[in-house]
Amino acid sequence: MYHYPLPEYRHADGGQLTVRLRLARDANVDQLWLRTEPDNEEQLTAMTKEQVDERWQWWSADVSLSDHEPTFLYCFKAICGDRQRWLDTTGVGPRAPKREHQFRWLLADHPPQWIHRQVFYQVFPERFRNGDQRLNVQTDAYRYHGEVATQSMPWGDDILATGDQAAFYGGDLIGVEQGIDYIQQLGATAIYLNPVFSSPSSHKYDTEDYLNVDPHFGGNAALADLCQQIHQREMKIVLDAVFNHTSETHPWFDRWQQHDNSGAYFTPSSDTRSYYYFYDQANADSYRCWKGAKTLPTLDWGNPQVQDYFCNPKSGVIQHWLNAPYHIDGWRLDVIHMLGDGPGAKNNATRMRQIRQAVKQSNANAMVLGEHFFEASRWLQGDQEDAAMNYFGFATPVRAFLAHQDVAYQPCRLDAEEFAAWLAEARNSIAFEHQLAQFNLLGSHDTARFFTLVNEHLPTMKQAVLMLMSYIGVPSIYYGDEIGLVGGNDPYCRRCFNWDETSWHHELRSWYQQTIALRHRLPALQRGAYATLYAQGDVFVFARIVEQQMLIVAINRSNQALEVNLDLSCWHHQASHIETLIGDGQLSQQQLLLSGYAATLILCQ
Incomplete structure (x- = not known):
């Protein structure tokens, strides 16, 4: 099961959110549910199969958004015979996730859009x-x-x-x-x-x-x-x-006493005495300060x-x-x-x-x-x-x-x-x-x-x-x-x-x-979704995905050349163009060849 925080997987229209889920074409599921928590109570919405292509099947569900909650939480529940499979931000598991691991749709207070475009x-x-x-x-x-x-x-x-x-x-x-x-x-x-x-x-x-x-x-x-x-x-x-x-x-x-002698340290009756915290009002040196640094008296907010x-x-x-x-x-x-x-x-x-x-x-x-x-x-x-x-x-x-x-x-x-x-x-x-x-x-x-x-x-x-x-x-x-x-x-x-x-x-x-x-x-490097592709020993490989583009970033910490097999199913397209943009890594089909101490970025589109 695959779901990413990208427009092709989720989008809002007014007060309604459409959520999509991708499965392998041959995946056998009896039922698929979108689980949400309006007013902190579980709600299950049946998902419907909307599309099947050569590799994937796509399911979707529509739910109403609440205008009094800043964040809308959701995850996915699959019934497979007598077993369940749940998809959340940590991956696929056998049971419902904690709130902190559910997908989030922000209804308010988005970070400014300019931030992720900066260096x-x-x-x-x-x-x-x-x-x-x-x-x-x-x-x-x-x-x-x-x-x-x-x-x-x-x-x-x-x-x-x-x-x-x-x-x-x-x-x-x-x-x-x-x-x-x-x-x-x-x-x-x-x-x-x-x-x-x-x-x-x-x-x-x-x-x-x-x-x-x-x-x-x-x-x-x-x-x-x-x-x-x-x-x-x-x-x-x-x-x-x-x-x-x-x-x-x-x-x-x-x-x-560099100013007018009305500061909090020497004058207990100072107007600014209560701006700081003194553990003992009779002891001027008892003020609270940052991690014990007496040069940094802490403000009482x-x-x-x-x-x-x-x-x-x-x-x-x-x-x-x-x-x-x-x-x-x-x-x-x-x-x-x-x-x-x-x-x-x-x-x-x-x-x-x-x-x-x-x-x-x-x-x-x-x-x-x-x-x-x-x-x-x-x-x-x-x-x-x-x-x-x-x-x-x-x-x-x-x-x-x-x-x-x-x-x-x-x-x-x-x-x-x-x-x-x-x-x-x-x-x-x-x-x-x-x-x-x-x-x-x-x-x-x-x-x-x-x-x-x-x-x-x-x-x-x-x-x-x-x-x-x-x-x-x-x-x-x-x-x-x-x-x-x-x-x-x-x-x-x-x-x-x-x-x-x-x-x-x-x-x-x-x-x-x-x-x-x-x-x-x-x-993809500015606003792409993230997926770990390989993480074993000295080799770490991940992808950034957006629209028709996937970027593969590979690190080989060792001094030995290595070849690893990647699972690229996180991306639902098939690459017509593969290009190494920096470093000397080479990708052929799903085989990635890395030199010792490799640091490489590969474009797939």
């Missing part, structure tokens, strides 16, 4: 490019955390083992604007910027002013100019939103004034940057799963919906992207996030399969079958529209660079890049990965971009450009 480029502004040296932070300009003096570092110098948060190399938004041509030449169409708002650190995750861009980045005018240039090129820009915590130097908190500051439909921070002259295209929400009322993440879902509403009220087509290192399906049910940074469903399993490490950099070797199961677990619990919008990445400012994790082994890095550009979801490139920039975990993953082209890994950069170009050219 993102993540920029850490302080380390990308110095566009105006007059803006540089000078040595001893101030003391970070009241202790560490700022250091002005020559561009490209080694990262400091300690004190990197107070080391400034001079990157700014003028430099980002100067780098747009380079980003476009690579093939990226959207830019995700790490935080840009006023902050005492180089990383800017400790915001002290949400309404002003850091002056050392060029201030608000630099961001306005950057946004204008990006939009003139029909590109997108997403900003980082750190709404869970502020800097200790934010005027609301003012730990080091149970306070209506905090909610209003960020979410007010006329004057809130969220709306401010979505409006003119910036018109940013979305927000990436830092550690959003930790945000909540009081001393923890209480009412997190309520606050997340509140943030989403604030974004969508200003621009219904803006992206709401959440940061999650682990499983995030509960934020991806249509009422909270459009997408999550897909560590759990992509970055971490790819790291385990190709670099043999887990998220904590501990040994973790997977075979292809285990790898496929991990990917499927993440996919199957969210709607297809959210799968297409998932923010796939190999690394970021919070992880070691992937080229470092694979010991700079180019064939393995090419496999990872091909996976990034072809797997379901939207790819994001961490600045410098494409030129072979290396570095271990934070802070070493935050080295300066080297603009000396003689230092670049040109073969790797060319591979990025080729695979990005294929992604832009081939609709």
Whole structure:
């Protein structure tokens, strides 16, 4: 039994949904039922055989959609003699599935359609490019955390083992604007910027002013100019939103008495004391902070004034940057799963919906992207996030399969079958529209660079890049990965971009450009359904399917040439044209020949 979230398998007309199922021509079934759950109660609708061709039989059923439920769930039930077979997102099984494994038809709150067409480029502004040296932070300009003096570092110098948060190399938004041509030449169409708002650190995750861009980045005018240039090129820009915590130097908190002495830390009667959570009101140091980091006091979102500051439909921070002259295209929400009322993440879902509403009220087509290192399906049910940074469903399993490490950099070797199961677990619990919008990445400012994790082994890095550009979801490139920039975990993953082209890994950069170009050219890589074709040992093969096109992506992790037999019944057409688009894999009939360390993409149409 085959069913995919594609128009030929399902489509809506007004309040009616038509669902189709494909079976092999010789499949023997006594009855076929479409199972739905209107008002959370089972309803079985008989399916009728509508068509039989040389290879397949097609069945369909029509059901009414409920206008008061954001997501419509369904699966398939087959009666075969005295046995049953059920089809859900995990495949065929003997019994009814859990709700989370049923197919989903979204009735509302679709992720914006532009997302899955993009290739993102993540920029850490302080380390990308110095566009105006007059803006540089000078040595001893101030003391970070009241202790560490700022250091002005020559561009490209080694990262400091300690004190990197107070080391400034001079990157700014003028430099980002100067780098747009380079980003476009690579093939990226959207830019995700790490935080840009006023902050005492180089990383800017400790915001002290949400309404002003850091002056050392060029201030608000630099961001306005950057946004204008990006939009003139029909590109997108997403900003980082750190709404869970502020800097200790934010005027609301003012730990080091740099403002008017009315901050929450020193003044229990302060108007902003209740913006934060103190475990002991008599002890100023008892404030809740992010993972014990005293530089990052956590906001109490149970306070209506905090909610209003960020979410007010006329004057809130969220709306401010979505409006003119910036018109940013979305927000990436830092550690959003930790945000909540009081001393923890209480009412997190309520606050997340509140943030989403604030974004969508200003621009219904803006992206709401959440940061999650682990499983995030509960934020991806249509009422909270459009997408999550897909560590759990992509970055971490790819790291385990190709670099043999887990998220904590501990040994973790997977075979292809285990790898496929991990990917499927993440996919199957969210709607297809959210799968297409998932923010796939190999690394970021919070992880070691992937080229470092694979010991700079180019064939393995090419496999990872091909996976990034072809797997379901939207790819994001961490600045410098494409030129072979290396570095271990934070802070070493935050080295300066080297603009000396003689230092670049040109073969790797060319591979990025080729695979990005294929992604832009081939609709199946942007919006195609997914099917695993083969997953055993060191070989992983999957397909992306849309309309008259199937793309086969094959990875051979071993150094030995291999031949595997593929079951291509996921695609109901017969290919009249087969072409290897990249790599050296060869497909003949259903036999796939792969060289050692193969990374290949094959077109069937």
